[in-house]
Amino acid sequence: ARHLLGIEPLHPTEITELLDTADRYAELNRQGRAPRDVLAGLTQINMFFENSTRTQASFEIAGKRLGADVMNMAMQASSVKKGETLIDTALTLNAMRPDLLVVRHPNSGAVDLLAQKVNCAVLNAGDGRHEHPTQALLDGLTIRRAKGRLHRLSIAICGDIAHSRVARSNIMLLGKMENRIRLIAPPTLMPSGVAEFGVELFDDMEEGLRDVDVVMMLRLQKERMDGGFIPSEREYFHRYGLDAAKLSHARPAAIVMHPGPMNRGVEIDGTIADDINRSVIQEQVEMGVAVRMAAMDLLARNARMGRDETGVMA
Numbered sequence: 445a446r447h448l449l450g451i452e453p454l455h456p457t458e459i460t461e462l463l464d465t466a467d468r469y470a471e472l473n474r475q476g477r478a479p480r481d482v483l484a485g486l487t488q489i490n491m492f493f494e495n496s497t498r499t500q501a502s503f504e505i506a507g508k509r510l511g512a513d514v515m516n517m518a519m520q521a522s523s524v525k526k527g528e529t530l531i532d533t534a535l536t537l538n539a540m541r542p543d544l545l546v547v548r549h550p551n552s553g554a555v556d557l558l559a560q561k562v563n564c565a566v567l568n569a570g571d572g573r574h575e576h577p578t579q580a581l582l583d584g585l586t587i588r589r590a591k592g593r594l595h596r597l598s599i600a601i602c603g604d605i606a607h608s609r610v611a612r613s614n615i616m617l618l619g620k621m622e623n624r625i626r627l628i629a630p631p632t633l634m635p636s637g638v639a640e641f642g643v644e645l646f647d648d649m650e651e652g653l654r655d656v657d658v659v660m661m662l663r664l665q666k667e668r669m670d671g672g673f674i675p676s677e678r679e680y681f682h683r684y685g686l687d688a689a690k691l692s693h694a695r696p697a698a699i700v701m702h703p704g705p706m707n708r709g710v711e712i713d714g715t716i717a718d719d720i721n722r723s724v725i726q727e728q729v730e731m732g733v734a735v736r737m738a739a740m741d742l743l744a745r746n747a748r749m750g751r752d753e754t755g756v757m758a
């Protein structure tokens with residue numbers, strides 16, 4: 445496999461290999477013993493055409509921890525502002541012979557297109573509403589560490605499913621690992637055709653959260669609502685915001701997740717987000733570094749072995 449473009453092409457054994465590698469990196473990170481030679485001599489370029497805090501910072505830290513030379517392209521200050529296209533920008537950077545390109549773009553499919561034009565490994569850091577594979581992997585690792593397994597769990601994904609690449613990648617990953625997935629959203633934010641993925645659909649939080657093991661909240665992604673219906677934040681919090689009363693319908697040991705950035709008082713009550721007995725939001729951020737270390741390690745290993753684009757991350 446040359447690239448990590450999405451969860452869709454991954455086999456469950458490949459997901460497990462990625463999570464096992466990331467788990468080892470998580471422990472090494474805690475001990476301050478990350479191996480600096482894994483990506484030594486390799487050049488990693490981060491190209492973020494859309495804002496990011498967690499993903500960009502953790503890809504940069506992951507690369508540096510493994511010894512890569514990391515460059516963050518300041519896309520706002522680049523020649524994209526002079527009208528250069530995504531593909532011309534990618535070809536220009538490709539000519540500088542990087543080994544790893546990490547790309548976030550507001551358009552679904554843009555990262556796949558770019559990957560066809562360059563001859564280095566491409567990692568999708570989120571493209572439009574399409575996929576955010578490293579987010580689903582870090583969510584999977586966080587669940588596996590908290591629950592001791594990543595199969596046969598009941599997992600609720602709640603909120604703005606329609607505009608969420610996080611939801612899409614998680615539906616695929618958690619489904620491949622044989623979990624029971626419930627989607628809870630107002631009808632206007634539930635994508636059509638999603639039932640084909642073998643998920644259960646709810647528009648009521650109390651009903652949807654009943655006896656689940658994991659509660660995954662999503663942000664209202666107004667930037668992708670294209671002038672369509674935007675619910676009032678107050679009304680939305682009342683019906684779909686996670687508070688103690690709604691959470692009481694989940695299993696007593698249920699964990700609370702959020703990929704961030706979080707809007708307190710809109711999709712989640714701040715006290716729930718900060719409750720260290722329920723919330724694993726900071727662990728998700730920590731696992732983000734480990735998962736990105738694992739993904740870049742495995743892609744670099746594949747590149748060294750000269751393998752081509754079959755299976756895993758092709």
Ligand code: CP
Pocket residue numbers: 495496497498499500570579703704705
């Ligand atoms: N979860 C996530 O992708 O966060 P950022 O947009 O801050 O990278």
